[in-house]
Amino acid sequence: MIDPQRVDDARRALGVRLAGWRNARGLTQLALARRVPVSRTTIAGVETGRQCPDRVFWQRCESVLGAGGELLAGYDDYRCLKQQLDQERADAAQHARWGEVEDRVPASGARGVPRVALGRRPGDVGAVDGAGTPDGLTAAVRLADVVVADGGEGVNDEDVVSVAAVSDGRMVSLRVSRRALLELTAGLVTLPTVTAVDVPRSSAVDPAVVDYFAQLRAFLVRADDRLGGLTVLSTVEQQITLIAALRRQARGHLRDRLVSTQARWSEFAGWLADDLGDRAVGERWLDRAGGLAQEADDQEFWAYVLARKAQRMVRTGDEDRVAALAQAALRLPDTPALVRAFAAVQQAHGSAAREDADGFQTAIERAHSLVTDASPTSDDDCLGSFCTRPYLAAQEGEGWLRLQQPTKAIVSFTAAVNEWPERYRRERGLYLSRTAHAHLAASEPGHAAVVAAEALAVATTTGSARVRRDVDALARQLKPFRSQQDVRHLLDQLATTG
Template sequence: MADPHEVSEAWRALGQRLADFRKAAGHTQHSLAPTVLTGRSTIANTEVGRQHPDRGFWERCDEVLDTDGALAAAYDQVVALQQQYRRARGTAAFTASLTAAKSAALLSGAHGEAADETVIVTAVADGHERQVQVSRRALLQAVPGGMMASLIGGAPPAAAARVVDPAIVEHFAVLRSVLVESDSRVGAAAILPTARQQLGHIAGYRRTARGGLRDALLRTEAQWAEFAGWLSDDLGDRDAGDWWLAQALSMAQESGDTEFTAYVFARMAQRATDAADQDRVLGLARAAERAGSIRTQVRAFVAVQRAQGHTVEGDSSAFQAAIDDAQRLAADTGPDDAGLGSFCTTAYVWAQEGDGWLRLGHPRTAVQCFRQSLDAWPESYRRERGRYLARTAAAHAAAGEPQQAAAAALAALDLACTTQSARIQRDVAAVGRQLSAFPTEPEVQQLQAALAASPMTA
């Protein structure tokens, strides 16, 4: 089985091959970048294995450097190795959850003969779904009542509230990670009802538990509440998003979870950027910094919010300095880093830099940043790709480039419909209004017709 070090070495070796081909062709990083539709920092980070652009990047490099497809083929091999490692890791995690059985005889007696039936469980690990047939007995042994209800239906048994197994904290963490993965594939509308249901179960266990277990469940509840807020925002229900995020902050502070407190303050700053109270962005970002996170990715996320706060003030120098801090922190994490703030990669920071330059009135610089981000964005995160395609479209429109704006907006609209994201739909509709000044452009006409026909259009 591949290990994380082997995967990292494979990315570095691929980057070195790019550097060798580039030098042999007489290119510098600066001269190669525009010919493959990216920025110099992308070339630099890729050559040392820090950044992993998608296959399109490597195909363009093959074409420009005349390598007869060698780089794209090598990329496919590295991706296959990485997927092998992730599949093995996901399978191990899933197997562990199914074999963490306790009290088999008690559960069998409580559920009678039904425990001998088999059920099909769909497990999601590293973005890959697999269906596993297991006996109901084994599933009942491995999964406590609250999680069981979400998998095969029904309410948790009343007896579960009397004695709380500490293992349930880990089970709720696993279930949340599954739903986060699924959210990027099927959209918030399919996930939010389950999230709300599980929040009710967690609260029930938390009310019964005492001491450290109660605090652990409160921290778990805070994470689920923040997740429910994110889902609500994506569905366009900002009031619900406000409420859930406030709940998350209160519970994180009550449980003494400084890492999550910092993260929630940063999320509040992120939301304030697009709200009426933009003047609070910088203050909320500073509150996140005072919370004292030691996690590099959370600190990178906080630095991004500090940068956006400077755009509200119109301070481009302070914005660039904060973005540089965020990029440095994001680059200081390995390809296998997971957990809180793991989404805050260099690709994410580039997208946020694009947002900032667009807000500061530099749309062409914003387009370059969004292009760098999308080059490196994982294909499996379709909704986020849709969001940044919509922002790319807005930047093109602001730069007076209607054809490019309409093309990016159409791609974003397709992803909005696939993931049922009201947020992307709203952003694309705003681009459509921006492009109303170009009614004779065929691409703009196509976008307007698609918006009119969209089932998500109110």
């Protein structure tokens, strides 16, 4: 385990090195800030160990101070430590969240609990269909897409999570190895396709199913960021079919809760489709989510869907609808503060599209105030939980870039990337790419190529079509600067990865 103090010490030591080199060159913090360029507050924050900007910042400091690679080497060491710490924290949080549902887990191997061995190829999962169904594994359990750890060597309590399965119309929790669930998500294991008619209509639906689906969705959101949308979407679509089947059986308030659950999963499917570059499918899923939210009278989620629709209209040529959809979200009563902040961000983008810098800044400041005033939450599934200070900084960067103020955009994007949680790699990759666009707009093609190369690595790892598409667009603009080594390196990388 990485000791957090070790990471803090590495960051502070790096700041001390920067101050030492600055003093050796006879520069004040303001003088160095003007040459980098960043604010003097940023230099002060770095030297005291309160913050650590991205690699481009350290490259510029190297160039200004002539530090012989010492600052870059120190940054790389710090970044490696921080990435390890962030990953360990993410894994620990995930384990803690799933550990909360252990109270309904039957003892391993108890009668009536299916035990299915994990196979690494399609067809290697033990008998899960037809006449070969293990004792106690009903058709409804098969629909839950669960691979249960077989209790063999190498499996301990820290290697498993609990996921939901339906047995005779009742929701139960099953012990599942993390590796099994991730491999299932990655498509290494094939299970029967879900069909609505497979759920026994004579059984009552356990209300606990709603909470189980919420926790499973949260896990798949995390898996999506780690594995990429292509590996997750088919599993999400199967779960939506199962939710719909259970919703048809339910009545009253439970049915409304399942309709809301289906709406949230449909929006998630739309997000995945958008990221994979299929906007038509993404739009269909989002429309379905909106219809379900209205059917369930889920005003909070309907407001969120409206804000998402506004987000999707940015840069489509039909941007008068951006502000209109955002305003529609804000008009709904009892909209959560973070959803209102998300809608205010879309209003800001609408203002930027109209070249209204004052309107843009007013809307962004409103979003910042809403996020600051919102109740703190550690729930990743809370509506608008992504609307954080780094997210707002990234959106502010987008606006300044569109308003043709690239220096302001670089400052905002850099702040966002530096604070972005390491576990959300794909979004960090997107904002790295946008930072690169800002560097190019500021006539810094070499720096643009360096940052874009980082973004490309993220796109390759996660399979994000959005990030790759944005890097490709930048590369086309960088071709006239191919004589520069960093630009040539990026273009060669793109050619190699196809």
